[in-house]
Amino acid sequence: MPSPVSTDRSAAQPPGRGSVEALISQTRRLKGDVDAVRRDTPSDGSDPEERWQRALYDLALHQLDDLDAHLAQLRDGPAAESTEAPAARPVPAGAPHGSLLSRVGSAEWNLLTDEATWSGELYQILGLDPDSPALTLDELPSLVLEDDRPQLTALVTDCLVDGKPIDGEFRVVRPDGSVRAVHMMGEPVLGADGGAASMWAVMRDVSALRRCRTTVHETRDSLQRHRRQEQTEHRIAVELQEAVLPPWRGSLRLPHQGPRTLDLAARRLAAAHRTPLGGDWYDALELSDGETLLSVGDLTGHGVAVATGMAMLLGGVRGMALAGSRPGELLGMLNQLLDATVQPALGSAVCCRYRPDTRTLVWARAGHPAPLLYRDGTGRLLDAPDGVLLGATSGAVYGQAEEALRPGDVLLLHTDGLVPGHGPGAAVDRLLGLAPRFGAARTAQDCVRTVVEAFGGAAREDDACVLVARVTA
Structure with a gap:
């Protein structure tokens, strides 16, 4: 090998064996730590961010392996030189393919x-x-x-x-x-x-290292494309939802200037983490016969396709209600509509019609939580008629129920996930626990604010909607 005199410096003295051993020990400890974190990182290949993280861990381990082998060579020193002319040295038979000796x-x-x-x-x-x-x-x-x-x-x-x-x-x-x-x-x-x-x-030979780096770059680029696509889909879904859901706040005033019989307010509570928009909806609509349509629902899934399906279902609800369909009949036709779509999906819904002249609520549900009724500082869950999920089976029949209301009554409709981290029974108990505060509330908007204060800051995994109707006359 070369003379100890090079163009810019004399040959450096090799480090002491003890200092190199310390570096080797530190490198191997670091390898163990990185490998432990890598094993604890889940990756089934479906999440681009997980694939990118996994590729970075693999690259780091590959480089630490090389550093460990280089330090071992430095510790052991060069092989004793022969007094004869240098000759090609064969790779030892025990050296594995891809080891430092072969690279x-x-x-x-x-x-x-x-x-x-x-x-x-x-x-x-x-x-x-x-x-x-x-x-x-x-x-x-x-x-x-x-x-x-x-x-x-x-x-x-x-x-x-x-x-x-x-x-x-x-x-x-x-x-x-x-x-x-x-x-x-x-x-x-x-x-x-x-x-x-x-x-x-x-x-x-750095071919394996370059392949690792290529994998890292490709997965990083894939992750960036995935994030841009998610951002675009989320923006489109939000715009679609804002275009479809009622823009009203506070009371819903009848366009024909009739007596105001219901004080209405609603709110969508977003998930705690940035997830693709779901298919939750709420709606209130005055019908030509003087009755008021109230509905909430949820289409399973997330993203633009689900937001589009939600808009289709909500349009179907409004159209069939304006045509005079009763709640049970309406859900039956909504089930047929969902069953006939190109991309089958499941959904749930509650549909109500309020008759102001008799203060009667006629309602039906399709696999959805029943409305809650608050009266005189107490609350209860309405007795639910039969009704399977929308899209679960063809030809499903949905029952109806009636409830007589009084002035001052508060009706709460909501979608799943309004009370995060609790099963259906525990969620109902917590919502019924708001009855004293609802009894003291002066408007439906005050009731919605109470719900948001109680559950709006929780670690919500999914979107949720709440609709409050307060009987005024």
């Missing part, structure tokens, strides 16, 4: 005699026969991919002419046609006259 080789080119000396590992990296002569500097570019030859020529020229250290990467084509990425580091060695007498280099 790092060395070479020296004597510029005075035009002789070249390669290690056995370099022959293996380049895929050449160890018994063949080592290639000279003029012959070396013949192995390099044509696009990378100018880069290799520039590295060697700068080293021999200007004394610059070599630190670059290029691709070689092996005789079997496979392509390897090779990283080369080296320096010129000066002769007695101060000119470059030889050049030495260490070449490392």
Whole structure:
């Protein structure tokens, strides 16, 4: 290998064995920590962010493996040099494919005699026969991919002419046609006259490392595209929901200037984390016969497709209600509509018609939580008629129930998830616990604010809607 005199410094003294051992111990501890975190990171291949994190962990472990092997070589020192002319050393039989011994080789080119000396590992990296002569500097570019030859020529020229250290990467084509990425580091060695007498280099097969980095870049790009797509879909879904859901706040005033019989207010509570918009809806509509339609519902799933399906269902509810359909009949036709869609889905809903002249609520449900009725400071769950989920079965029949209301009564309709972290029974108990505060509330909007104060700041995993109707006359 090279003379101890290079173009810019004398050979450095090797570090003490103890200090290298300490570095090896630290590296191996770090490898264990990284590997433990990697194993604890779930990845089924479906989440781009998880794939990107996994690729980064793999890359870090790969680099730590190489650092560990390099430090071990530094600790053990170079092999004893033979007094004979250097010859190609074969890779030990026990060295596994892809180990450091099979990925790092060395070479020296004597510029005075035009002789070249390669290690056995370099022959293996380049895929050449160890018994063949080592290639000279003029012959070396013949192995390099044509696009990378100018880069290799520039590295060697700068080293021999200007004394610059070599630190670059290029691709070689092996005789079997496979392509390897090779990283080369080296320096010129000066002769007695101060000119470059030889050049030495260490070449490392970094193909596996490049593949790891490529995987990291590809998964990062995929993650970024996935995030941009999610942002676009969320924006479209929000715009669609805002275009469909009622924009009113506070009381709903009848357009025909009739007596105000219901004080209405509603609110959508967003999920705590940024998740694609769900298919929750609420609605209130004055009908031509003087009755008022109240409905809430939820279509399973998230994203633009679900928001579109929600808009379709809500349009169906309004159209059939305006045509005079009663709640049970309306849900039956809504079930047929959902069953006939190109992309089948499941949904739930509550549909109510309020008759102001008799203060009667006629309602039906399809697999949805029943409304809650608050009166005189207490609350109860309305007795629910039969009704399966929308889209669950063809030809489903939905029952109806009637409830007589009084002035001052408060009716609460909501979608699943309004009370996060609780099952249906516990959620109903917590909602009924708001009865004293509802009894003291002066408007439906006050009741909605009470619900938001109680459950709006919770760790909600999904969107939820709440609709409050207060009987005024």
